[in-house]
Amino acid sequence: MFNTAAAPVLDDRTYNLTIGGVVLYGVIINALMCYYLAPAISAINPLVLIIGYFALAIAGSVITYKSDSPLISFLGYNLVAVPVGAVLTVCVQAYDSSVIAQAFILTAVITGVMLLLATAFPGVFAGMGRMLFAALLGSLMAGVVCMIFSFTTIILSWVIAVIFSLYIGYDWVKAQQYVHTLDNAVDSALDIYMDIINLFLRLLVILGRNND
Secondary structure (H helix, E strand, O other), X not given: OOOOOOOOOOOHHHHHHHHHHHHHHXXXXXXXXXXXXXXHHXXXXXXHHHHHHHHHHHHHHHHHHHOOOHHHHHHXXXXXXXXXXXXXXXXXXXXXXXXXXXXXXXXXXXXXXXXXXXXXXXXXXXXXXXXXXXXXXXXXXXXXXXXXXXXXXXHHHHHHHHHXXXXXXHHHHHHHHOOOOHHXXXXXXXXXXXXXXXXXXXXXXXHHHHOO
């Protein structure tokens, strides 16, 4: 992962634009899937969808992080983005278009703010890694408990939304610490992309609950 042997180094602007472009590409792919492929994806057996999601997403992540080739890493990125788009397509059908639009806009705003804060205060975000991981692990365990006992709490959704908001800044700072190669840009984009998707899903839950 993040091997830099014999890889050409990009200037800061090109490196960061590449990260942003790859992230935006994934978001656009997901949006197109939600808009055009909803009937086809909804017809897929839920169990098949879930199994396919985990199989492809895990395989894509491994390919992306293990490969030193930007093209192969980008292939792995697509293997993550496509099943994520399928899951998103199913999830958004439970919400009104106004809620989806609000969640999308709020996600974009939070992402922009986190990137600005991370750029201005990199030292603050760089030290958050262990804290964020522990908080996310605790939240996931709390989510499992909620699932077992069949109850939900909006507070947990807020906590997870805050965690992934901070993860956007943390992963941006982390990306800047790697050698600025094209492969590292793709690898870093996958981290930030997943942060954004998870934030969007949490905001959907929060805004959807507020509109009930």
